Amino acid sequence: MKEKNNKFFSIQNIILFIVMLAIPLTFFFFLKSETGSSFGSAELIVSIMLGIFSTLFLIWVKSVIFKNPYLGAIIGVTALAVFEYSLFYKYEGAYTMTFVIVGTLIVLAYLGYYFLKYKNSKLTSEDQKEIDEEFEE
Numbered sequence: 001m002k003e004k005n006n007k008f009f010s011i012q013n014i015i016l017f018i019v020m021l022a023i024p025l026t027f028f029f030f031l032k033s034e035t036g037s038s039f040g041s042a043e044l045i046v047s048i049m050l051g052i053f054s055t056l057f058l059i060w061v062k063s064v065i066f067k068n069p070y071l072g073a074i075i076g077v078t079a080l081a082v083f084e085y086s087l088f089y090k091y092e093g094a095y096t097m098t099f100v101i102v103g104t105l106i107v108l109a110y111l112g113y114y115f116l117k118y119k120n121s122k123l124t125s126e127d128q129k130e131i132d133e134e135f136e137e
Contacts, residue, residue, distance in 0.1 A: 021051030027099045076111040
């Protein structure tokens, strides 16, 4: 029996999760130090959920970019704009702007890397099987 190669927990995805988790944790920590707001279990849960959701979303966008680079890039940039709008709707100030810029640069670098990597590649049947196996479980 062939052993499955689980690419879902690859080193790139783990690093992406750590970065996407560190951004909201740091944001809430600095928000607490500047405004005196709470930094408790609610902020930790929101940060963890945001890290998980954003990582899974970026992994999904990467698979869309693999199949159709332009559609994947449009989906990724649109989702980034919606997220930034929703963040600025609730928070404002220098720290918010700093974390939006850092997050935007990370997401755009991620999207740009995979866009350029897969823009001129042709999808073979082996590649399609690899994508299907990655998202099967």
